[in-house]
Amino acid sequence: xxxxxxxxxxxxxxxxxxxxxxxxxxxxxxxxxxxxxxxxxxxxxxxxxxxxxxxxxxxxxxxxxxxxxxxxxxxxxxxxxxxxxxxxxxxxxxxxxxxxxxxxxxxxxxxxxxxxxxxxxxxxxxxxxxxxxxxxxxxxxxxxxxxxxxxxxxxxxxxxxxxxxxxxxxxxxxxxxxxxxxxxxxxxxxxxxxxxxxxxxxxxxxxxxxxxxxxxxxxxxxxxxxxxxxxxxxxxxxxxxxxxxxxxxxxxxxxxxxxxxxxxxxxxxxxxxxxxxxxxxxxxxxxxxxxxxxxxxxxxxxxxxxxxxxxxxxxxxxxxxxxxxxxxxxxxxxxxxxxxxxxxxx
Numbered sequence: 131x132x133x134x135x136x137x138x139x140x141x142x143x144x145x146x147x148x149x150x151x152x153x154x155x156x157x158x159x160x161x162x163x164x165x166x167x168x169x170x171x172x173x174x175x176x177x178x179x180x181x182x183x184x185x186x187x188x189x190x191x192x193x194x195x196x197x198x199x200x201x202x203x204x205x206x207x208x209x210x211x212x213x214x215x216x217x218x219x220x221x222x223x224x225x226x227x228x229x230x231x232x233x234x235x236x237x238x239x240x241x242x243x244x245x246x247x248x249x250x251x252x253x254x255x256x257x258x259x260x261x262x263x264x265x266x267x268x269x270x271x272x273x274x275x276x277x278x279x280x281x282x283x284x285x286x287x288x289x290x291x292x293x294x295x296x297x298x299x300x301x302x303x304x305x306x307x308x309x310x311x312x313x314x315x316x317x318x319x320x321x322x323x324x325x326x327x328x329x330x331x332x333x334x335x336x337x338x339x340x341x342x343x344x345x346x347x348x349x350x351x352x353x354x355x356x357x358x359x360x361x362x363x364x365x366x367x368x369x370x371x372x373x374x375x376x377x378x379x380x381x382x383x384x385x386x387x388x389x390x391x392x393x394x395x396x397x398x399x400x401x402x403x404x405x406x407x408x409x410x411x412x413x414x415x416x417x418x419x420x421x422x423x424x425x426x427x428x429x430x431x432x433x434x435x436x437x438x439x440x441x442x443x444x445x446x447x448x449x450x451x452x453x454x455x456x457x458x459x460x461x462x463x464x465x466x467x468x469x470x471x472x473x474x475x476x
Contacts, residue, residue: 134195135191137164138195141160142196142199149455152302153198153202161206162228162229166207167210167230168206169184169185169188170185170332171210171225171329172332176228181333181334183406186346186399188203188207190350190399192353193354197300197354197466198302199302200354201259201462204350205259207346209268212283212321212323213225214327214328214330215325216328217328218328218329221328221329224283231264232264232283233258233261233266233267234258235256237256237270238271239256239269240255240269242271242273244274247316248314248316249271249314249317249320250313251282251315254308257305257307259305260305261291261308262291266283266284267285267286268281268284269282269284270282281322284310284315293306294307298464299460299462299463299465299466324339336412336413337409338420344471344472345402345406345427348402348427349402350466352402355391358459359392362445363388365446366384369446383444384441391437394433398430402427408423409423428474431472434463435463
């Protein structure tokens with residue numbers, strides 16, 4: 131399997147060996163060339179045919195290099211769940227091109243009117259990660275007749291992008307809002323994540339969508355935490371002598387927190403893989419188990435966030451500066467774990 135850390139290390143390291151917090155167009159082009167937005171899709175969709183755990187490893191390694199990069203890789207792959215929500219011929223029309231990648235918003239918004247053959251839609255949808263380069267967009271809206279939530283897939287030309295993503299972390303994900311004005315959406319572009327019409331043979335697509343999304347989001351957090359551990363160890367190496375003389379016991383406290391965080395990360399990665407395998411191998415979805423696993427994943431997110439915060443408070447004044455790697459990755463973790471699917475159980 132491709133070593134993502136090695137393949138992209140130079141993209142995020144400057145000539146002096148320092149961390150470079152930039153995602154260039156060349157980096158995205160390399161992602162397309164290597165097929166990293168299609169990790170688990172079959173070769174018939176120009177995919178790499180990786181299983182769930184190898185796909186997760188790609189996301190973790192990308193997030194280790196750069197939090198925004200990891201988020202974009204997971205969003206690009208996560209959106210491929212929708213490939214199963216259409217008949218095969220229609221799905222290939224949307225997902226077969228090598229550069230096809232989705233940016234989408236899950237919150238039902240805007241106003242939809244029923245017209246002949248589909249819907250006429252107006253409104254604004256926030257938080258479309260990857261909108262800078264996405265070829266496809268998905269939105270959700272409420273069917274005015276049934277009152278049910280519906281989703282739809284759109285071409286880039288159908289949306290206006292509002293460059294409004296200004297946050298403390300994951301700054302380079304172009305998670306902008308999109309606007310639609312009197313856009314006609316044919317019925318054939320409307321779908322439901324609860325109805326699969328092709329690709330059901332892929333084990334990863336047996337995972338219920340919300341649980342699937344949680345698992346993908348958490349891989350970004352895992353990769354970020356791995357990098358925070360490494361950067362914290364660098365600080366410890368640099369400060370060991372001075373802190374030992376000035377702050378007795380500080381080194382021991384930090385080393386203990388590092389060891390506990392490392393163990394929690396390792397256990398969490400294993401548990402995430404176990405949950406993915408459990409559902410990938412299941413023919414039926416049990417509601418109680420679904421809710422139990424959702425709560426477990428939320429618990430992992432909250433615990434890692436708390437442990438990283440406690441470690442951060444021990445690392446000295448240097449990490450408060452915006453461009454320090456620990457500061458950058460810490461803020462990326464805060465934004466990643468702020469997603470409502472990693473916070474709320476309902």
